[in-house]
Amino acid sequence: MTTVAAPTVGVLALQGNVAEHLDALQACGADARPVRRPAELDAVDGLVLPGGESTTLSKLLVAFDLLEPLRARLAAGLPAFGSCAGMILLAREAIDARPDQHQLGALDVVVRRNAFGRQVQSFETDLTVTGVRGGPVRGVFIRAPWVESVGRGVDVLARIPSSTGGPASGKVVAVRQGPVMATAFHPEQTGDARLHDLFVARVRESVAAAR
Amino acid sequence: MTSPTQTSTSRTGSDGVKRGLADMLKGGVIMDVVTPEQAKIAEDAGAVAVMALERVPADIRADGGVARMSDPDMITGIVDAVSIPVMAKARIGHFVEAQVLQSLGVDYVDESEVLTPADEAHHIDKWAFTVPFVCGATNLGEALRRIGEGAAMIRSKGEAGTGNVVEATRHMRAIRADVRRLARMDSQELYAAAKELQAPLPIVQEIAGSGRLPVVLFTAGGIATPADAAMMMQLGAEGVFVGSGIFKSGDPARRAEAIVKATTFHDDPDVIAKVSAGLGEAMVGRTTSDMPDSERLATRGW
Numbered sequence: 249m250t251t252v253a254a255p256t257v258g259v260l261a262l263q264g265n266v267a268e269h270l271d272a273l274q275a276c277g278a279d280a281r282p283v284r285r286p287a288e289l290d291a292v293d294g295l296v297l298p299g300g301e302s303t304t305l306s307k308l309l310v311a312f313d314l315l316e317p318l319r320a321r322l323a324a325g326l327p328a329f330g331s332c333a334g335m336i337l338l339a340r341e342a343i344d345a346r347p348d349q350h351q352l353g354a355l356d357v358v359v360r361r362n363a364f365g366r367q368v369q370s371f372e373t374d375l376t377v378t379g380v381r382g383g384p385v386r387g388v389f390i391r392a393p394w395v396e397s398v399g400r401g402v403d404v405l406a407r408i409p410s411s412t413g414g415p416a417s418g419k420v421v422a423v424r425q426g427p428v429m430a431t432a433f434h435p436e437q438t439g440d441a442r443l444h445d446l447f448v449a450r451v452r453e454s455v456a457a458a459r
Numbered sequence: 460m461t462s463p464t465q466t467s468t469s470r471t472g473s474d475g476v477k478r479g480l481a482d483m484l485k486g487g488v489i490m491d492v493v494t495p496e497q498a499k500i501a502e503d504a505g506a507v508a509v510m511a512l513e514r515v516p517a518d519i520r521a522d523g524g525v526a527r528m529s530d531p532d533m534i535t536g537i538v539d540a541v542s543i544p545v546m547a548k549a550r551i552g553h554f555v556e557a558q559v560l561q562s563l564g565v566d567y568v569d570e571s572e573v574l575t576p577a578d579e580a581h582h583i584d585k586w587a588f589t590v591p592f593v594c595g596a597t598n599l600g601e602a603l604r605r606i607g608e609g610a611a612m613i614r615s616k617g618e619a620g621t622g623n624v625v626e627a628t629r630h631m632r633a634i635r636a637d638v639r640r641l642a643r644m645d646s647q648e649l650y651a652a653a654k655e656l657q658a659p660l661p662i663v664q665e666i667a668g669s670g671r672l673p674v675v676l677f678t679a680g681g682i683a684t685p686a687d688a689a690m691m692m693q694l695g696a697e698g699v700f701v702g703s704g705i706f707k708s709g710d711p712a713r714r715a716e717a718i719v720k721a722t723t724f725h726d727d728p729d730v731i732a733k734v735s736a737g738l739g740e741a742m743v744g745r746t747t748s749d750m751p752d753s754e755r756l757a758t759r760g761w
Contacts, residue, residue, distance in 0.1 A: 262723050263486040263507060284723065299483045301507040301543055308505060308723060332483070346502075346542060367544065367566035368589045370476040373469035390479045391544065391566070412469060437479050 255451045258283035258292035262308040264300020264333060268436035275441050276448040286317045294327040294427075294451035297334025299390070299434050302342070302361065305333055306349045315350055322354040327427035327454045329447040335423075335430035336361055336393050343396060354428045356399030357420075363394040363432075364416055375433070377406040377422055380442045387421065387433035394432055395420035405429070427454055477591035477611035480544065480566065481675035484508055484698055488688065488719045489677070491515050491702040494533075495540035501705070504715035508544040508566070510700065511537040516573045516620030517703035517742065520754070526574040528556040534563050546593070551760050552578025554587075561590040567612070568592045570605075572759035573619045573702075582760065585609030595679065597630045597757050599637035603658030603666075604761075606674055613672060615696070616757040617680015620703050622744030624687045626757060627680045628694065634676065635695045642670040680757070683708070683742050685721030685735045692725035709739030 254277055259269045261282030273280035273296065283289050295318075297305075309315040322328060322338075330338040336345065338354045344361040364370070370391055374384035387406070398404060398420065406422035421432040427450055435443040487507030492498040498509045513529040514522065528549050538545050544566035549556035551570055556577075560568050570583050572595050585592040586609035595616035596602035602613045615634065617627030637656070644652060644667055653663040665673055678691035679700035688699045699722050701715075708714045717734040724730035752758065 261486070265482040265485055267485075268482065300485075301483065301487060303502060303543055304487055304505045304507050304719070308719070311505075311720060312723075344542065362542065366564045367476075367480055367591065368561060368564065369471060370480065371469055371471045372473055372475050388475050388479055390476055390483055434479060437475060437482065 254279045255293040255448065255455050256281065256291060257294045257296065257448065257451055258288065259296045259298055260305070260334070262300075262312065262314075263304050264298040265434070265436060266298050269296045269298050269331075269444075272436050272441045272444040273448065276444045278448045278451070284312065286313055289314060289317055289321065293455045294329070294447065295321075296447070297328065297330040297337055298436070299332035299334065302333040302336040303346055303349060305337060309337075309350060319352055322352055322428070325427055325454070327447070327451045328354060329428075329444075330430040331434050331436060332390065332392055332432060335359060335395075335432055338428060338430050340399070342393070355423060355425050355430055356402055357423055357425075358396045359393045359432075360396045361393050362391050363396075363419070364389055364392055367391055373409070373412070375406045375409070375421065377443070378403070379405065379446055382442065385435065385440060385442065386438045387431075388437045389421075389433050392421075392432045395423055398423060401425055406431070472589035474611070478674050480591060481593070481612035484544070484677075485675060486723060487698050488715075488722050489546065489698070489700045490705055490715060491700075492537060492706070495536045497706055497711075498537045498541045498545075500712050501715060502541045502543050504712055505719035506543060506715065507698070508546055509537065509541060510546045510548065510569060510702075511565070512548050512573075515703040515706060516756070517622070517707050518620075519573060520620045526550075528553070528559065528574070531559065531563055534560070534565065538564060548574055549583070550574040551576040552581050552583060554583045557583050557588060557590075557592075561588055565590065570594050570610075572616055572756045576759050582608050585611075593677070595757070595760065596634065598633045599641075600656035600658050601760070602634055602672065602676075603656060603662050606662055606672075607659040610674065612675050612677065614677040614679040614700055615691075616760075617678065617682070618747045618750070619680045619756050621681050621747055621750075622683040622704055622707070622742040623747050624681045624683070624690070626747055627678050627682065627691060630680075630757070631678055631691060631694045631696055634672075638666055638670065638672065641667045682718075683744060685717045685731055685738075688718045689721045689725035689731050692722060698722070704742055707742035709741075714738050714741075
């Protein structure tokens with residue numbers, strides 16, 4: 249298998265913490281660039297959907313003619329990585345979202361929006377993530393969703409530790425299905441690029457396979 | 460309020476989650492609302508958050524008297540009406556208003572010069588709270604004093620309720636210019652710079668190293684049009700607060716949506732031109748150069 253020197257990885261840049269994802273992707277050897285227009289989406293080998301407000305992102309995807317092109321590319325196998333709001337958008341279904349919110353349907357999961365509560369309940373904790381070596385990942389959860397149920401073909405990569413207790417205990421917070429992965433937390437907020445590394449490796453594989 | 464996840468490795472109210480929420484709001488518009496109905500309009504228009512308050516700044520100016528934290532019923536009504544984050548204002552130094560807002564479950568507290576200050580010497584000790592705070596600033600020294608007190612987000616003060624962007628422009632340019640100045644300094648010069656800015660030395664040193672504020676910087680105070688929002692973004696704001704500018708205009712829903720779009724495409728004049736067309740009347744606005752000091756809100760706080 250040939251390896252691709254620097255795959256082009258976009259970050260959906262309509263709203264949210266775009267800069268942190270761009271920095272992390274660049275650190276992993278990707279040619280990272282913001283995506284706001286259909287032509288920019290056409291040019292990428294993989295796409296990160298950042299944290300932000302999922303209602304705002306959903307609305308702007310429609311307003312700037314990105315929703316259908318993005319759905320089409322995901323259906324054709326575009327590698328994608330969503331964090332928090334990005335996970336909500338990638339999911340098949342979102343509970344506690346506005347009825348007019350659009351779902352990209354690239355992950356066969358049901359997510360619950362703002363599942364952990366309001367901002368005063370936002371938290372950070374150590375997580376064991378399947379496929380990530382070198383110790384736990386610091387998960388930063390900000391008005392975060394969790395995954396309520398997963399379909400067949402979806403791998404669970406991380407759960408809230410059961411030692412946590414309470415209703416959040418054991419909830420699924422990271423998943424992967426084929427070339428699409430998503431986390432309820434924000435790996436881009438901690439300076440730990442191991443999850444971005446995993447994703448960029450996935451994009452490289454996808455580019456190599458297409459050659 | 461306690462979290463279900465307060466264990467040895469797990470914590471709420473950390474710098475990471477306080478400053479992190481502001482990161483998630485970047486590139487977005489936060490809108491002042493006074494009723495649940497207005498909050499819905501803001502959410503429909505694509506606002507990333509709403510600021511719940513009793514009267515918009517233009518009305519606070521017109522009515523005079525002491526402006527305070529809003530009625531908890533009104534804040535709860537707005538919290539229940541929308542799924543986006545809800546912010547609310549406490550008076551400068553009024554730590555009990557802030558405690559009440561935290562207890563009501565608001566997502567961010569704005570320690571705001573738009574309300575009448577409750578303490579003439581001390582701002583709120585914001586480290587003592589789980590809920591994050593945003594504070595206004597007219598220059599870098601003021602911003603860094605607020606960050607030193609625990610603010611997790613900074614906004615320019617501008618001159619709220621005027622519909623006149625000139626003061627926000629002044630503040631944003633001042634903050635950005637001073638950040639650039641620090642980034643060029645020799646490490647030995649930072650001690651004097653901290654003294655001159657009346658700001659904590661460790662934060663001055665951090666900015667000199669990184670070339671940026673350690674928290675997100677939004678703009679506020681006088682933004683009334685899509686072009687105003689886009690200009691502030693081009694001047695280095697990471698997002699926009701719009702107060703009276705939306706609900707004091709002729710067609711709030713359309714104007715709100717246009718400002719959201721212009722903020723995302725702040726560097727694309729074609730988009731700004733398109734969304735600015737046919738918006739109806741902007742709020743009337745007033746000049747600030749002839750405004751008496753007693754009417755200026757930006758001079759509140761220190």
